[in-house]
Amino acid sequence: MNKLSMKEAILEAKYKKGLKWNDIAKATGQSAEYTCSACLGMNHLDKQQADAVAKMLSLGDEVSTALQRFPHKTWSQTIPTDPVIYRWYEIVGVYGETIKELIHEKFGDGIMSAIDFTIDIDKQEDPKGDRVVVTLNGKFLRYSSW
Secondary structure (H helix, E strand, O other): OOOHHHHHHHHHHHHHOOHHHHHHHHOOOOHHHHHHHHOOOOOOOOOHHHHHHHHHHHOOHHHHHHHHOOOOOOOOOOOOOHHHHHHHHHHHHHHHHHHHHHOOOOOHHHEEEEEEEEEEEEEEOOOOEEEEEEEOOOOOOOOOOO
């Protein structure tokens, strides 16, 4: 089973069972964000975690095996058209250089890791409209010179 078929099977089973990503994450011992990413094909789980997801969703060994495979991360569109994803491109387009400048000012010449990295997504209730709170936490990696 490839990652796309795995993703579709997982999403269908999750929907049919009425589960939330937090429910599935508890079975893996990982965060909801990481577990969701693995189930969407962009990260992987170890055997025990993958087996737990497959069991919880009543899916077969082929789903567990696919969850354990290392992903090939590709994007099929230059700028996705889904509004939620598109807005992230907008954020980077508008604030990307600002983020880069402030990282360099505070840390020096380097980057924020997307490998040694966590993401947390929360809801903040607000009478003017609920707020989406996204925290990106990546290790600073200094560029080397030689």
